Amino acid sequence: MDRIRRYPDLARSDRSDLDEVLDAAAxxxxxxxxxxxxxxxxxxxARDGDRIVLHxxxxxxxxxxxxxxxxxxxxxxxxxxxxxxxTLFDSTANYRSAVVRGRLTAFHGDGAVDALDLLSDSxxxxxxxxxxxxxxxxxxxxxxxxxPIEPGCWTVxxxxxxxxAPSANSGEWVGVVPLRTVAGEPEPAPWVGEDVREPxxxxxxxxxxxx
Amino acid sequence: MDRIRRYPDLARSDRSDLDEVLDAAAxxxxxxxxxxxxxxxxxxxARDGDRIVLHxxxxxxxxxxxxxxxxxxxxxxxxxxxxxxxTLFDSTANYRSAVVRGRLTAFHGDGAVDALDLLSDSxxxxxxxxxxxxxxxxxxxxxxxxxPIEPGCWTVxxxxxxxxAPSANSGEWVGVVPLRTVAGEPEPAPWVGEDVREPxxxxxxxxxxxx
Numbered sequence: 001m002d003r004i005r006r007y008p009d010l011a012r013s014d015r016s017d018l019d020e021v022l023d024a025a026a027x028x029x030x031x032x033x034x035x036x037x038x039x040x041x042x043x044x045x046a047r048d049g050d051r052i053v054l055h056x057x058x059x060x061x062x063x064x065x066x067x068x069x070x071x072x073x074x075x076x077x078x079x080x081x082x083x084x085x086x087t088l089f090d091s092t093a094n095y096r097s098a099v100v101r102g103r104l105t106a107f108h109g110d111g112a113v114d115a116l117d118l119l120s121d122s123x124x125x126x127x128x129x130x131x132x133x134x135x136x137x138x139x140x141x142x143x144x145x146x147x148p149i150e151p152g153c154w155t156v157x158x159x160x161x162x163x164x165a166p167s168a169n170s171g172e173w174v175g176v177v178p179l180r181t182v183a184g185e186p187e188p189a190p191w192v193g194e195d196v197r198e199p200x201x202x203x204x205x206x207x208x209x210x211x
Numbered sequence: 212m213d214r215i216r217r218y219p220d221l222a223r224s225d226r227s228d229l230d231e232v233l234d235a236a237a238x239x240x241x242x243x244x245x246x247x248x249x250x251x252x253x254x255x256x257a258r259d260g261d262r263i264v265l266h267x268x269x270x271x272x273x274x275x276x277x278x279x280x281x282x283x284x285x286x287x288x289x290x291x292x293x294x295x296x297x298t299l300f301d302s303t304a305n306y307r308s309a310v311v312r313g314r315l316t317a318f319h320g321d322g323a324v325d326a327l328d329l330l331s332d333s334x335x336x337x338x339x340x341x342x343x344x345x346x347x348x349x350x351x352x353x354x355x356x357x358x359p360i361e362p363g364c365w366t367v368x369x370x371x372x373x374x375x376a377p378s379a380n381s382g383e384w385v386g387v388v389p390l391r392t393v394a395g396e397p398e399p400a401p402w403v404g405e406d407v408r409e410p411x412x413x414x415x416x417x418x419x420x421x422x
Binding site for chain 2 (some may be wrong): 001005009026027029031032033036038039040041042044071072073075076077079081082083084086088089091092093095097099101116117120123124128131132134135138141142143155162163164169171172173174175176177179181182183184186187188189190191192193197198199201202205206209
């Protein structure tokens, strides 16, 4: 937050900026306070309109603690590039980051089923229609939770620029080394027959994230 | 932590496992507690033996708060693959994650210079020897801080496996879509002449992270 006051160019205030950052990643860090100490856990997530959907095991005590209404901060960061400047001081990173603050609520009944399908389809688009639906036992073992996205309760920072322009051109190379995440060749489980083809959802996913 | 009790296969206890995870990433999430609420900020970092080195602006109030000894948790997560199972319940992600808990200490004098050089060289190996050293003004504007890595104060979780073996082979394709981060073509700043070549450090960095 302090960084925003100091470097206003990094802060973005449009809700669409938040959605763009949240929709570009699949894993974030959930932080809360347990016994006065910071507690964090990485979690897969998906955005569903005005909320972030998360899930975990009903046996996880700390997750039940946050699901019961403890204040949380959910943080997502993507490193997009290494910014190489004339000085170490001006060298930095290009990145997209978002923090959403609030209190979690648990899904129940059909809401939980929809939330879990949404999570799967966010990670592997179309996957939920290729497999059977959840069993009662699976649903009982799974905690589906939502973090509402409310005005004034989120922060987005984006740096997407060359290094700061120096007062005098040193004549040296400065610039950005862009980084991105790509998908490799799908690896079948050991028991899958050699002639079995990947499902449509996996082929689409790999094609979209291919080098 | 609860996940570790439930899925012991994910937890790693060797210090070398922690170092491997920390050394593979460049950005993490620093969490602390401010006024009873969770507070998080993404930060570039480097490991230096038994400590994690971070830096920020001396003008950042919240960073001064944590540097003054507030309890923190520093979290690093890498998403390594999407695990596609026969059911949504068994579908998950392959990942590496680490959480280090402790209290920060600030670097002073030459220690700060060394820490900042280390941070730069961790992001761009060899870069600190290609540029001038820090000015007094730059050092005065920069807060270099360390989080000690102490026994019992860290957690590592790694999932690097196919989907759980089903009780009966469905005959369908299941497996893993591996993900990795790659470097693209370096992008010179607009004022850099066309005939200026990237420095050795940048060429090495790109070659190491090339597709």
